Amino acid sequence: MARDSQAALVALNRFGFGARGGASGDLINAASDPRGFVKAELARPFGALLEAPGLQSTPQLGQAAFAYQDQVKQAREAAKAATPTEAPAPPPPAEQKPDNQIRRNLSLNTVMTEIAGQRMTEAKPADTAIKPDGMQPNVAAPAAAKPAQPLNVIQKTFRAEALARLQRAMMVDCGFTERLVVFWSNHFCISANKGELARMWAGAFEREAIRPHVLGRFADMLKAVEQHPAMLFFLDNQQSLGPDSRAGQNRKRGLNENLAREIMELHTLGVGGGYTQEDVTSLARIITGWTFAGRQGQLGAPGSFAFNANAHQPGPQQLLGKTYEATGLAQGEAALADIARHPSTANFIATKFVRHFVADDPPQAVVARLRDVFVRTDGDLKALATALVDSNEAWQAPLIKMRSPYDFLVASGRLLARVPEDPGPYLNSLNLLGQPLWTPAGPNGFPDTAAAWAAPEGMKLRLDIASQMGARLGPNIDPLDLLEFAAADAASIETRKTIERAESRQQALALLLMSPELQRR
Numbered sequence: 001m002a003r004d005s006q007a008a009l010v011a012l013n014r015f016g017f018g019a020r021g022g023a024s025g026d027l028i029n030a031a032s033d034p035r036g037f038v039k040a041e042l043a044r045p046f047g048a049l050l051e052a053p054g055l056q057s058t059p060q061l062g063q064a065a066f067a068y069q070d071q072v073k074q075a076r077e078a079a080k081a082a083t084p085t086e087a088p089a090p091p092p093p094a095e096q097k098p099d100n101q102i103r104r105n106l107s108l109n110t111v112m113t114e115i116a117g118q119r120m121t122e123a124k125p126a127d128t129a130i131k132p133d134g135m136q137p138n139v140a141a142p143a144a145a146k147p148a149q150p151l152n153v154i155q156k157t158f159r160a161e162a163l164a165r166l167q168r169a170m171m172v173d174c175g176f177t178e179r180l181v182v183f184w185s186n187h188f189c190i191s192a193n194k195g196e197l198a199r200m201w202a203g204a205f206e207r208e209a210i211r212p213h214v215l216g217r218f219a220d221m222l223k224a225v226e227q228h229p230a231m232l233f234f235l236d237n238q239q240s241l242g243p244d245s246r247a248g249q250n251r252k253r254g255l256n257e258n259l260a261r262e263i264m265e266l267h268t269l270g271v272g273g274g275y276t277q278e279d280v281t282s283l284a285r286i287i288t289g290w291t292f293a294g295r296q297g298q299l300g301a302p303g304s305f306a307f308n309a310n311a312h313q314p315g316p317q318q319l320l321g322k323t324y325e326a327t328g329l330a331q332g333e334a335a336l337a338d339i340a341r342h343p344s345t346a347n348f349i350a351t352k353f354v355r356h357f358v359a360d361d362p363p364q365a366v367v368a369r370l371r372d373v374f375v376r377t378d379g380d381l382k383a384l385a386t387a388l389v390d391s392n393e394a395w396q397a398p399l400i401k402m403r404s405p406y407d408f409l410v411a412s413g414r415l416l417a418r419v420p421e422d423p424g425p426y427l428n429s430l431n432l433l434g435q436p437l438w439t440p441a442g443p444n445g446f447p448d449t450a451a452a453w454a455a456p457e458g459m460k461l462r463l464d465i466a467s468q469m470g471a472r473l474g475p476n477i478d479p480l481d482l483l484e485f486a487a488a489d490a491a492s493i494e495t496r497k498t499i500e501r502a503e504s505r506q507q508a509l510a511l512l513l514m515s516p517e518l519q520r521r
Helices: 002-014 026-032 034-043 058-082 153-171 176-187 196-213 218-226 229-234 246-251 258-267 277-286 329-340 343-357 364-376 381-390 392-396 405-415 424-432 456-476 479-486 493-500 505-513
Strands: 290-292 305-307 317-319 322-324
Touching: 002 026, 002 034, 002 392, 026 034, 026 479, 034 176, 034 381, 058 153, 058 196, 058 229, 153 196, 153 405, 153 424, 176 196, 176 343, 176 381, 196 218, 196 229, 218 229, 218 258, 218 329, 229 290, 258 277, 258 329, 277 317, 277 329, 317 329, 322 329, 343 364, 343 381, 364 381, 364 392, 405 424, 405 456, 405 479, 424 456, 456 505, 479 493, 479 505, 493 505
Parallel strands: none
Antiparallel strands: 290 305, 317 322
């Protein structure tokens, strides 16, 4: 039984988000057929899709964002017009910082209240009622005359998308498909810090460009990603004009190579993948005109992908030794399809895939096997995931990969059987731990090695969060029972003795959450 429990621990931690507490029976189910338990999620054809009430499409969100920006502009103009000329203008209200900019010294008492089952309450607005003028002689215009500020639909949307993602991760059986979503979303990352549209579209980008394809073909995901308004906005392709196009001639502007460079360096071929700077420039020419419709809707529904022929560089282009004829939008789509099938892409994706799931130093035998599967199946990502699960090395390698902050928080919530109703505490914790949701520091995404997340400062912050959870939940939970849910007899003797020797249940719970069984995958 110990061997089965160990395999179950690998199934849940390496491929999923860890066992759920309560009556889920995840560890027992995984122990009976570890590989089958993981593969079961791959058999659900629409298991990666995410639909929730209130979540809208990118064009709908784009129109809402444009409308919100117009409302903010009108409110500012109205406030300016209502300000008495003889009185100095009041200082502007402090801008509310988005979740990913909350100061690191935020009180940890508020960080994990949702995991502790305690809902955060929103502060009520101050009472702005004004007494009648007859009771306030010599008072200037009543404050009630100030225009109301529009609802921040940008932040509301971001939080709704975050909540839907967190709830899905908490409720799935194993979490392998959700782990695939997280992997590909980080591979093809954008940053919500780019601007209001990026923040508005971050969740929709993942729902529309990533989720439908995690068990499909890589070429299809690549096309969906590079044509999504969020990616085009993030890497400035809407600003790229063919130097010889009508728009380029009129505006005296030229190429922006950001998207082309990241397609080749980070999304497909990888550094050293056989391309040159001239190839980057050529691809940038090929995808000129790939943009999204703006607020005026001249190219289509505001916020939707659009091809602007007037901005597209005319003529044939040569890329990676092949000539692509001047076929407009189809020219870029043909180029992407060929790049998706390039041998360097197969090697780059296989290496990164194995590094994420198995080891920082990926076993080359597994990389070669997955590379061959990628080539043979024309980039079938379900076949790639299946080959990984079928690999003996993936089950034999020790669990030494460090969970990312997101993985750690989700694993803790699952074990504590908490489904969040407010994303705020999780978003705050991710900020503190250095992995703000959908907001990597650069287009290369968040790091994927143990060293990146095992730094002393990061571990101290994890301990602080674990201690807060222990303080809130410890009195009502037996940590030894949770250890049985998490690992059973696959738990190390050291972990079990450490929990047994704890001075209190609160301390024992914190120690469990910081144990290798919860921190490693």
